[in-house]
Amino acid sequence: MNPLVEIKGLSKRYDGKKLALDNLNLTLPRGRIIGLLGPNGSGKTTLIKLMTGLLTPTSGSIMINGLPVGVFTKSRIAYLPERTYLQSSMRVDDMIDFFTEFYPDFRKERAYEMLKDLGIEPSAPLKTLSKGTKEKVQLILVMSRDADLYILDEPIAGVDPAARDYILRTIISNYNENATILISTHLITDIESVLDEVVFIRYGQLLLYNSVDNIREHFGKSIDAYFREVFAC
Amino acid sequence: MAWTLDSDRPIYLQLVEVIQMRIVSGTYQAGSRLPSVRELATEAGVNPNTMQKALSELERSGLVITQRTSGRTVTENASLIGNIRQSLAKEQMKLFFQKMKKLGYKQPDIAALIKQADEEGNI
Structure with a gap:
């Protein structure tokens, strides 16, 4: 089977000036939960936008499921962007109907189950929800799909610690x-x-691509501590 | 509630320790069926692949056995569980003696203290 993601010599230059990605090579297998880490402005979001087809590379290639980024690869990726794109005049259940129609792999019952667990009223208009609740709704929409690749850009930043635990448990139990x-x-x-x-x-x-336990074993510290050391200002 | 794990040691090793302790203490009885990888991973709050690795490690030591049809079970070999209990106890003793020596106690004093605590009903 092809690797899920194969990135070769990927570069992206904005406005002919700043090189946001510089000859990046990376191959990601299936069946993993992978952290994409780096300081502000290191190119994380640019990489994500290239993988999701929102930007086009200056040079290099990205293959997902053995196919170049395009309509088909988009249908197999569930993407949670940094910023909300939901129509604030819509209700939560309207949004779910919309996603059900749009994505053949959307699991409506899973979405309703998660809404219930997080105490979110399906009939609520999105504009009446707090920022954190909106983020939860958006994450529910993404995680209710049976995609091949889930790309979550800052999924837990705006939500409270209890919901954060729930979201992480959801990620673990939805894992396949x-x-x-x-x-x-x-x-x-x-x-x-x-x-x-x-x-x-x-x-x-690319500075490093390794398993969490290898890094802990080799450096005797957490990923967080190692990150602080590597990227010390 | 996720399991309490140190942040500076490999996660799978700590999962091995927790499950080992549960087997030795009888939370998971000899011969009984273990929860699935996914259940254990969700409970611990860890990645399923990491839990898988911990269980493979336990299989290597013989404490956990994979049944072809019914998932994983704890070994029925009581002497194997006994051996592991003993080695865990020895580790604890070693830590205890290290700390007591740091406090300046010598071997006979430590023995006397243990005896005294026993007499006072503190053990």
Whole structure:
């Protein structure tokens, strides 16, 4: 079987000036939960936007499921962007109907179950929800799909610690061996025990790709502590 | 409630320790069925692959046995469980003696203290 994600020589230059990604090579297998870590401005979101087809590379290639990024790969990726894109005039259940129609792999019952667990009223209009609750709704929509690749850009930043635990448990229990979950975050301590592997990027280049336990074994410290050391200002 | 894990040691090793302790203390009885990888991973709040690795490690030591049809069970070998209990106890003793020596106690004083605590009903 092809690797799930195969990135070769990927570069992205904005406005002909700044090189946001610089000849990045990375291959991601199936069945993993992977942290995408790096300081602000290191190229995490640029990489994610290239994988989801929202940006086009300046050079290099990305293959997902053996196919170049395009309509088909988009249908197999569940993406949680940094910022909300939900229509605030819609109700939560309208949003769920919309997703059910749009994505053949959307599991409506899973979405309702999660709404119930998190105490979110399906008939509530999105504009009446707090920022954190909106983020939860958005994450529920993403995690209710049976995708091959889940890309979560800062999924837990705006939610309270109890909901954070629930979300991490949801990620663990939704895990399946054919799908990979890529999580970009700064809240490393909260998620490191959920991760198999971490990718560190700096200045748009790959700095390290290794398993959490290898790093702990080799350096005798947590990923969070190691990150602070590597990226010390 | 997720399991309490140290942040500076490999996670799978700590999972091995927790499960080992549960077997030795009888939370998981000899011969009984273990929860599934996913259940254990969710309970511990860890990645399922890491839990899988911990269980493989326990299989290597013979404490856990994979049944072809019914998941994993705890070994029925009581002497194996006994051996592991003893080695865990020795480790604890070693830690205890290290701490007592740091406090300046010598071997006979420690023995006397243990005896005294026993007489006072503190053990």
